[in-house]
Structure formats: structure tokens, C-alpha cells
Amino acid sequence: MAQSIDKPPFFDGTHYAHWKKRMKFFIKSKDNFEVTYEDCSFVPQQSKADWSAEDRKKMELNCKALHILFCAFGPNIYENISSCESAKEVWDKLEVTYEGTDKV
Helix, strand or coil, X not given: XXXXXXXXXXXXXXXXXXXXXXXXXXHHHCXXXXXXXXXXXXXXXXXXXXXXXXXXXXXXXXXXXXXXXHHCECHHHHHHHCCCCCHHHHHHHHHHHHCXXXXX
């Protein structure tokens, strides 16, 4: 069954590695080409009135990536990541949950 190219790939908690690769390209295809899951962690520390043009652009890209990610989850997964403030934080949480960690 084919999926719409306008909707993010849905993640149901299975086949994480496959979904992760598809989602990275989906996010890049939505005017977020410069955003990768490694560097979409911008959360400004100063008030909005003090943001530079670069801060605004980073925040816009992060919010777009967050929106795309949130649209890819059902209620169970969304509930676990809904408190995340950056797309990077979402990716990190998903990786620990579905890939595990090297820490003992």
C-alpha cells in the first residue's frame, strides 16, 4: 500500500530503523533541507523580543520539524514525547526507546 508524499511516515513503534531513515528524508523535503536530527535542537534562552534573525530562522525550522514528527505518531508514542521542546530531543528519546543505549 502506497503512502501519500504529503503525510509523514507513520510510526507505530515497530521497524524504527526503517521509519527513521524515511522520516529524515521527509523532513528535509519539506523546506527543512538544512535541518537534520542531529542539529535541530535550538531552543532560545532569551525572550522572543531579543531573538536575532538567525534565532528566528532556527526556531522556525525546529518548530516545522517538531510538527512533522508529532504528526507521525499515534497517541501512545505522542504521549511519551509530547513534552519535548526540540526536534533533537524527540529524536534522542526515540533512539533510546527503540534502539537502546550503549550505557550500562
